Amino acid sequence: MVRKPAGAGRRAGESGTREAILASARRSFYELGYDRTSVRGIAQAAGVDPALVIHFYGSKQQLFVRVVELPFVPAEVLPRILEGQSSHVGARLARFFLGVLETEESRLRIIGLVRSAASEPEAALMVRELISRELFVPLIEGLGSADAPLRASLIGAQVVGLVMARYIVAVEPIASIESDVLERILAPAFQRLLVGTLDSANDATPS
Amino acid sequence: MVRKPAGAGRRAGESGTREAILASARRSFYELGYDRTSVRGIAQAAGVDPALVIHFYGSKQQLFVRVVELPFVPAEVLPRILEGQSSHVGARLARFFLGVLETEESRLRIIGLVRSAASEPEAALMVRELISRELFVPLIEGLGSADAPLRASLIGAQVVGLVMARYIVAVEPIASIESDVLERILAPAFQRLLVGTLDSANDATPS
The missing domain is CATH 1.10.357 (Tetracycline Repressor; domain 2)
Incomplete structure (x- = not known):
């Protein structure tokens, strides 16, 4: 894949992608529950590569914690x-x-x-x-x-x-x-x- | 006070009065709390005699129970x-x-x-x-x-x-x-x- 050059545009794109992943995860946890939610499914719904989900959020468990916005890990x-x-x-x-x-x-x-x-x-x-x-x-x-x-x-x-x-x-x-x-x-x-x-x-x- | 004669009209009026007392009580318990709510104040806001409040609902305590609609007394x-x-x-x-x-x-x-x-x-x-x-x-x-x-x-x-x-x-x-x-x-x-x-x-x- 061709990487975009660093700069103002890249920052906004990354932020948008993170948001899209989070929104997709929130929807998936809600509709499917924790068990049936997969990183692959979240990535697909957000239109990104699963590796990017892991890159930004670490794991399904960490993504879940982020979605509920618990104040502790x-x-x-x-x-x-x-x-x-x-x-x-x-x-x-x-x-x-x-x-x-x-x-x-x-x-x-x-x-x-x-x-x-x-x-x-x-x-x-x-x-x-x-x-x-x-x-x-x-x-x-x-x-x-x-x-x-x-x-x-x-x-x-x-x-x-x-x-x-x-x-x-x-x-x-x-x-x-x-x-x-x-x-x-x-x-x-x-x-x-x-x-x-x-x-x-x-x-x-x-x- | 002149009492209305018994009949269909009276039944509807009584039901309306009971409802008005209940609505007044609900508002008063909410705005003033239990302590500062009085049967007199409830009656006044509902435009009825305090004796009528007691006649229909017994006491401030019973009225409160009625307002919260507890399934037990x-x-x-x-x-x-x-x-x-x-x-x-x-x-x-x-x-x-x-x-x-x-x-x-x-x-x-x-x-x-x-x-x-x-x-x-x-x-x-x-x-x-x-x-x-x-x-x-x-x-x-x-x-x-x-x-x-x-x-x-x-x-x-x-x-x-x-x-x-x-x-x-x-x-x-x-x-x-x-x-x-x-x-x-x-x-x-x-x-x-x-x-x-x-x-x-x-x-x-x-x-």
Whole structure:
């Protein structure tokens, strides 16, 4: 292929191509879901070579993260949460999430995602994939717990509920409670869902 | 005041009056919140006598319940959840909520309320008032637990998160798990939030 010479024109073209790939990816994830979306299909719909998709965005997983516009990269976050005693992994997960939510820009992205998920199938899909694939299932599998998908969906419910209650519905006092207090309240709940007994019928000492 | 004679005309007029009161109440709860809304103010805005508001709807509390269109009356539900051993109140709350959510008509109302709360301030207010006033705070006060508003807002987050995850975002397997299994999973979480230790810093044996 003949490469265009570097210059102002090339910059605009590259930017347009990146946008076209992103739009194609967004449509494909929405219409086909994560599994049936392929880099090849995204490239074809955008009218570019698959290698260009990889060049700009790295992988299908990274493209997905870019489409949902998460304020963090799960692959970078997971090792930090997994590292350390498993008896404190709930506290580490709580601290990570509250850290994300206490930073204005990332808080707004998460709020936007949860709010959209309530009414837009595309955003709901993104939240589903995030819960079941990108973040919680790998985390729970990394901990060696059984029932990873179930635990992941329960943690997803907690996180979505927290975002709704604290920032969207804004019910007091959870809306204004200090982050470190909330962290200590969430930690044991996350701990149970990550590595504890889920079904109270299987618990020898139900409270 | 001169009463209109009974007949077809009266029925239509009564229906219109009831509607006007409801519309006035909806506006007032939205604009002023529950506290600053009065039966007198609702009546005035609807152009009727306050006695007529009471005659049709009973009380400000009942009017509020009517406006949010909850599929249950909190005052009737609370005694049933409170009755019995406090060591199983979490299970009773879980059973009650899943019962509401497993019935199609009431499930649709709750889903509508949660979905609206994500984008409409009016619905968010309704959910706030429900959590902080109508249902959870009276329940927790009835159990004699400290920090009733905080516990109520945490339970509210759980319930809203459950509705989002199971019915709106529909993440698997929480979306299709059987109700009795989910009940046994939710029971200990509710139990802790209703009567257990909230802050893990105050817990002698953090897990």
